[in-house]
Amino acid sequence: MGSSEVVRVPELEATNIQMEYVRRDGTVLRAIEDITLAIDPGEFVSIVGPSGCGKTTFLKIVNGLLKPTQGRLLLRGQPLQQRSRDRAMVFQESSLFPWYTVVRNIGYGLECQKVPKAEIQRRVEPLVKMVGLSGFDKHYPYELSGGMQQRANLARALVVDPAVMLMDEPFASLDAQTREMMQAELLDIWSQTKKTVLFITHQINEAIYLSDRVIVMSARPGRIIADIEIQIARPRTLAVKRTEGFLRYEDQVWALIEAQARATMQSDQLTELG
Amino acid sequence: MTAVPPGGRAPIERRKVPLSKRWAALEPTVLPLMTFVVLVALWELSASLQLINPFFFSSPSRVVEAGSLAILTAEFWNDVWVSSQEFWVGYIAAIAIAVPFGLLTGWFRPLHYMFEPWLAAFNATPRLALLPLVVLWVGLGFWSKAVIVFLGVFFPVAINTFQGVRTVDVNLYDVSRSFGATTYRRIISVVLPSVLPFALVGMKLGIGRAVSGVVVAEFFTSQDGLGNFIFRAGAQLNTSKLLFGAFFITGLALGAFAIISAIERRVKAWQPGIST
Numbered sequence: 001m002g003s004s005e006v007v008r009v010p011e012l013e014a015t016n017i018q019m020e021y022v023r024r025d026g027t028v029l030r031a032i033e034d035i036t037l038a039i040d041p042g043e044f045v046s047i048v049g050p051s052g053c054g055k056t057t058f059l060k061i062v063n064g065l066l067k068p069t070q071g072r073l074l075l076r077g078q079p080l081q082q083r084s085r086d087r088a089m090v091f092q093e094s095s096l097f098p099w100y101t102v103v104r105n106i107g108y109g110l111e112c113q114k115v116p117k118a119e120i121q122r123r124v125e126p127l128v129k130m131v132g133l134s135g136f137d138k139h140y141p142y143e144l145s146g147g148m149q150q151r152a153n154l155a156r157a158l159v160v161d162p163a164v165m166l167m168d169e170p171f172a173s174l175d176a177q178t179r180e181m182m183q184a185e186l187l188d189i190w191s192q193t194k195k196t197v198l199f200i201t202h203q204i205n206e207a208i209y210l211s212d213r214v215i216v217m218s219a220r221p222g223r224i225i226a227d228i229e230i231q232i233a234r235p236r237t238l239a240v241k242r243t244e245g246f247l248r249y250e251d252q253v254w255a256l257i258e259a260q261a262r263a264t265m266q267s268d269q270l271t272e273l274g
Numbered sequence: 275m276t277a278v279p280p281g282g283r284a285p286i287e288r289r290k291v292p293l294s295k296r297w298a299a300l301e302p303t304v305l306p307l308m309t310f311v312v313l314v315a316l317w318e319l320s321a322s323l324q325l326i327n328p329f330f331f332s333s334p335s336r337v338v339e340a341g342s343l344a345i346l347t348a349e350f351w352n353d354v355w356v357s358s359q360e361f362w363v364g365y366i367a368a369i370a371i372a373v374p375f376g377l378l379t380g381w382f383r384p385l386h387y388m389f390e391p392w393l394a395a396f397n398a399t400p401r402l403a404l405l406p407l408v409v410l411w412v413g414l415g416f417w418s419k420a421v422i423v424f425l426g427v428f429f430p431v432a433i434n435t436f437q438g439v440r441t442v443d444v445n446l447y448d449v450s451r452s453f454g455a456t457t458y459r460r461i462i463s464v465v466l467p468s469v470l471p472f473a474l475v476g477m478k479l480g481i482g483r484a485v486s487g488v489v490v491a492e493f494f495t496s497q498d499g500l501g502n503f504i505f506r507a508g509a510q511l512n513t514s515k516l517l518f519g520a521f522f523i524t525g526l527a528l529g530a531f532a533i534i535s536a537i538e539r540r541v542k543a544w545q546p547g548i549s550t
Contacts, residue, residue: 063452089452095445099467099544108463109453140544160453 009077010038011196012062012164017071019057030221031057035071037215037224039196041163046199046207048253049217050261055200058222059166062198063089075164085113088157089166093173095153096141102152103128103137109160127155130189147178154186158193167199171206183209184238191235204253208232209241214249216256219264226256332514337521340514350503357488357500358526360416364423365484365530372428373473376435377465386436393436397429401483402490414495422491426483431476438472439465467541474538478531485527500526 017035020028032054039045047055060066062073064080064087073080075087088109096105104111106127107120115123128137131151141149150170157165171179183206190197201207207214208230216226230249232240240246314334320326321333328336344350379385379393401422408421442465450460492501500523507516 060448065448065452085454089449091445091449091452095449097446097449097463097467100463108449112450112453112455112459142544142546 008040010074011041011043011076012039012198013074013077014038014058014062015072015074017058017061017068017073019054019061019066020069032217033221033223035222035224037227039164039198041196042194043213044190044197044199044211045213045215046201046211047215047217048201048204048207048257049222050219050257050264051202052264053217053219053260054222055202055217056168059089059168059198059200062164063087063166085160086163087166088160088162088164089168090150090153090157090170092169093146094141094149096149096156098141101138101140102133102144105141105152106155106159108156113160123159124155127159130158130192131155132185145178146174147182150174150182151185154189158189158195162195164196164198167197169201172201172203179206180238186210187234187236204250204257205241208246208249208253209236209238214253216253217260219260219267225260226253228252329511330513332517336514337517340512341518341522344503344515344518349498353498353500353503354522354526356416356496356498357419357492357523360419360488360492360499361423361484361526361530363416364420364487365427365480367420368424368427368480369431369473369477372431372476373435376432376473377439377469379432380436380439380469381465390436393429393433397433401425401487405491405494409495418495419488419491419499422487423484426487427477427480430479430483431473434476434479435469435473438469441472442468467544470541471538471545474534474541477534481527481530481534485523485530489523 014035014037018033019031021031022028035058037045047058049055057066061068062080097108100108103121103124107124110120110123128134131154133148133151133155136144136148141152144152153170157167171182174182187210197210199207199210204214211230214226214228214230215224216228217223218225228249232243232245232249317331318334321328321331321336332340379389404425405418405422408425409418412418412421446464446468447460450464455463488499489501489504492499493505496502500519504516504519504523507513507519
């Protein structure tokens, strides 16, 4: 972790983040526990874990949508503001406003910041082009394919020019082929924009392909059980997924997750029996 | 088969549209008109063949004749004017209050629990039974009818609006929050667009209730208005004039319906498919 010569301030630093909910019967549900991690500027970090491990909860905490019960979050060394222009979130499927056209959707964040109309237009235009939606500006979301919707979703986050992009399983609902294409496109866009990315997924292969680091979370309560640096040279083509080195990473991550998933299934069965 | 280059597109081929497809396009307009024409013709025919007694049942030509006489009188247009005012004042006032009320009761859970069961109960209360009470409060004039209209429209609009609030997508609300939207913008960009289609359904339901409210209230309390026009025709045993009045009111109600439908189409431009 500690680089010897230069002391770099991490883009995002989370210390001992914990999230608990009190259920109606008074029992406490601990969603995530003791999450400590630092992300460097320009780094692409993915979090993978079994379903229900609290990955999305953590992302929402970083976004400011949820307040953690414990822990500290720093953005470039500064405590997190509740609403901040430093982070933008790319949500899961169908999170575009169905009643707005593609351009209006993409410009939404700027509209919230009360940016003048002319400037919104000026800033949205190149992004429409970048994500390959030229000619669809005036379309409504229902007229777009799933892949195109997620491109618009991506553009909506990029347009506010955030330091950190938070992505919550953005490709989960896409078909396998579209998904692969979108992964490649995302890397392309990322290399152009140099954003810091925190990416949540349950697909191991996706996490390894995209990331500089893959963080593996345990079953609930979610903790970090591994932090794996992916040493595959960039730029990466989709073909890299079939190389030996890639498959080794996949085996490594899968072994970690499988153990967690089994533990969850077992405890579920126990509670059912009990 | 011509070869299509990868990523290219085959040229669009055009053929003559088969007759069955053309008819399918006309069907929705032609068939309802046909029903109308056939029914009117049957009615006219049975009256002229004395199968039914025109004194009781009138006939299309007699209704048209009575109508063409009526529309030449200033009295008739006064009736139209009076009823229209009662309708629109009550209708718009009800919407203006019911939509915010529905938004609040839908949004705040305590308000929801406080009002929801009672709204349903009041909605089921026969409003015309309250007419004598309304007359006691506001008198026999214009306001008694406007209040009856108000009562008929308020409940369906309020109920549909708060049902609409419950359909607001929490995910979209989170999106709005995450981009730092103010409360005002969240309402404008997330809540209202989801709720409006529901409120409009309530407004459509309200039209029928408002019209019957105006007409029946005028039977009892008025010297003028279209309800009173019908009442007078009945007293004169003039079935043709009576039916003309009824059809004219239907026409006005359809006009109001068309206005709301036009708003609905604009509001729902973002939705796939056809509405209504």
